[in-house]
Amino acid sequence: MDEFITTSDVHLYYGKKEALKGINLSFPAKGINALIGPSGCGKSTYLRMLNRMNDLIPQVTTTGSVKINGVDIYSPKTDTVDLRKKVGMVFQQPNPFPFSIYENVTYGLRIAGVKDKQLLDERVEHSLKQAAVWDEVKDDLHKSALSLSGGQQQRVCIARVLAVQPDVILLDEPTSALDPVSSGLIEDMLLTIRDKYTIIIVTHNLQQASRISDRTAFFLNGELIEAGKTKRVFLNPQRQETDDYISGRFG
Amino acid sequence: MRKILERQLKNLHQDFANMGFDVASAIQNAIDAFESNDKELAQKVIGNDQNINEQEIYLERKAAQVIALQQPVASDLRILITILKASSDLERIGDHAVSVARAGLRIKEEKKNALIEEAISDMSKHAYEMLEQIIHAYVENDEQLARDVALSDRKTDEYLKKIRKEAFRSMQNDPDFIGSGTEYIVVASHIERIGDYVTNVAEWIVYTNTGRITELG
Numbered sequence: 001m002d003e004f005i006t007t008s009d010v011h012l013y014y015g016k017k018e019a020l021k022g023i024n025l026s027f028p029a030k031g032i033n034a035l036i037g038p039s040g041c042g043k044s045t046y047l048r049m050l051n052r053m054n055d056l057i058p059q060v061t062t063t064g065s066v067k068i069n070g071v072d073i074y075s076p077k078t079d080t081v082d083l084r085k086k087v088g089m090v091f092q093q094p095n096p097f098p099f100s101i102y103e104n105v106t107y108g109l110r111i112a113g114v115k116d117k118q119l120l121d122e123r124v125e126h127s128l129k130q131a132a133v134w135d136e137v138k139d140d141l142h143k144s145a146l147s148l149s150g151g152q153q154q155r156v157c158i159a160r161v162l163a164v165q166p167d168v169i170l171l172d173e174p175t176s177a178l179d180p181v182s183s184g185l186i187e188d189m190l191l192t193i194r195d196k197y198t199i200i201i202v203t204h205n206l207q208q209a210s211r212i213s214d215r216t217a218f219f220l221n222g223e224l225i226e227a228g229k230t231k232r233v234f235l236n237p238q239r240q241e242t243d244d245y246i247s248g249r250f251g
Numbered sequence: 252m253r254k255i256l257e258r259q260l261k262n263l264h265q266d267f268a269n270m271g272f273d274v275a276s277a278i279q280n281a282i283d284a285f286e287s288n289d290k291e292l293a294q295k296v297i298g299n300d301q302n303i304n305e306q307e308i309y310l311e312r313k314a315a316q317v318i319a320l321q322q323p324v325a326s327d328l329r330i331l332i333t334i335l336k337a338s339s340d341l342e343r344i345g346d347h348a349v350s351v352a353r354a355g356l357r358i359k360e361e362k363k364n365a366l367i368e369e370a371i372s373d374m375s376k377h378a379y380e381m382l383e384q385i386i387h388a389y390v391e392n393d394e395q396l397a398r399d400v401a402l403s404d405r406k407t408d409e410y411l412k413k414i415r416k417e418a419f420r421s422m423q424n425d426p427d428f429i430g431s432g433t434e435y436i437v438v439a440s441h442i443e444r445i446g447d448y449v450t451n452v453a454e455w456i457v458y459t460n461t462g463r464i465t466e467l468g
Binding site: 184188191207210211212230231234235 | 253254255256315316319320321322
């Protein structure tokens with residue numbers, strides 16, 4: 001299997017506390033990967049390694065290598081703005097900018113200097129369609145994104161990521177602040193775009209992980225316990241800790 | 252999020268029905284082979300049983316996967332339980348078809364009994380129709396049809412009694428007939444078991460619809 005993202009011996013320290021204890025984990029191009037594990041296990045920290053969001057946190061030190069499409073993203077040559085264009089991120093709380101829906105979706109493109117109105121219009125429509133929110137907002141594109149419901153805001157945030165045509169989409173518990181119907185819409189939407197992007201989703205919702213992901217990685221106390229095809233991990237986990245966690249015996 | 256589950260259930264439904272059709276044609280061929288003493292056809296039934304067994308394993312594996320990954324509840328879960336249980340019943344029906352084909356091969360041409368053969372022929376036609384109807388009831392999710400099919404299993408029991416009686420009578424009259432007579436009883440017993448398994452499938456169709464585990468027939 002061709003690996004698109006390869007992380008080798010990744011350690012991360014918050015000050016003296018070791019939050020990631022040597023993670024070796026790879027992801028093939030395209031498809032949905034779920035990161036699961038109890039709170040504080042390091043899965044979100046690991047996710048943020050993949051587009052260098054941890055750089056923004058003081059006193060963080062990291063070692064090891066993170067390669068995306070063969071390129072070491074922790075090399076001094078890496079431009080983090082470029083990186084985050086290729087590796088987009090969606091957070092737990094929908095965080096639309098306090099602009100119109102249209103400006104939210106085009107934000108990344110405008111930063112990149114795109115001025116062609118027709119291209120911007122096309123991208124807005126395409127991205128909102130991919131994010132399964134177009135039909136709900138197409139008549140209100142110039143209304144504030146903050147006027148939307150939480151579920152709609154989250155899908156607009158996903159459209160904002162899609163608009164810059166990333167290779168990788170990182171989602172950090174994207175549905176845990178949403179109602180079940182909105183969560184379902186986002187899950188369905190992820191399934192429709194799984195063939196085009198490498199999607200990595202951190203989720204506390206094990207049902208969500210099992211329902212939609214192709215592969216699952218289980219983290220515990222800063223270590224990677226087990227990773228593999230979701231059907232294998234959920235039907236026949238190799239490690240007792242995994243079995244205990246997904247069966248709800250702890251965590 | 253129902254999309255995947257719905258698609259998987261639909262595929263399983265189709266695969267189960269296909270297995271049913273394969274088992275039905277195994278019975279049909281076994282009976283044809285028995286009636287026409289067609290050794291080649293009998294061998295075909297025996298050889299094809301592996302394929303039926305594999306279909307059962309496939310359905311079991313897939314159903315377990317759907318349960319683990321999609322956590323179905325209520326009617327979705329009942330559909331899966333039905334597939335899991337009823338596919339074993341279909342597989343057993345396939346085994347009985349093989350046994351009928353094998354027994355047919357053992358009966359000597361000169362030691363045949365026309366009366367018994369006719370009764371077995373009628374009995375097996377009835378069993379075949381039961382299976383065909385139950386697959387239909389499954390595909391259409393027709394609970395009433397399933398109940399009717401289960402009820403008609405009485406007829407196979409009556410055929411068995413009749414065949415056994417006639418075979419015993421012939422064996423008493425002609426000790427040379429004991430070999431064939433025994434095989435006739437074996438064949439009829441296998442067909443009678445097919446009727447029982449069809450009844451089991453009917454019970455699972457009722458379960459899918461009502462959530463009640465019932466004893467039919």
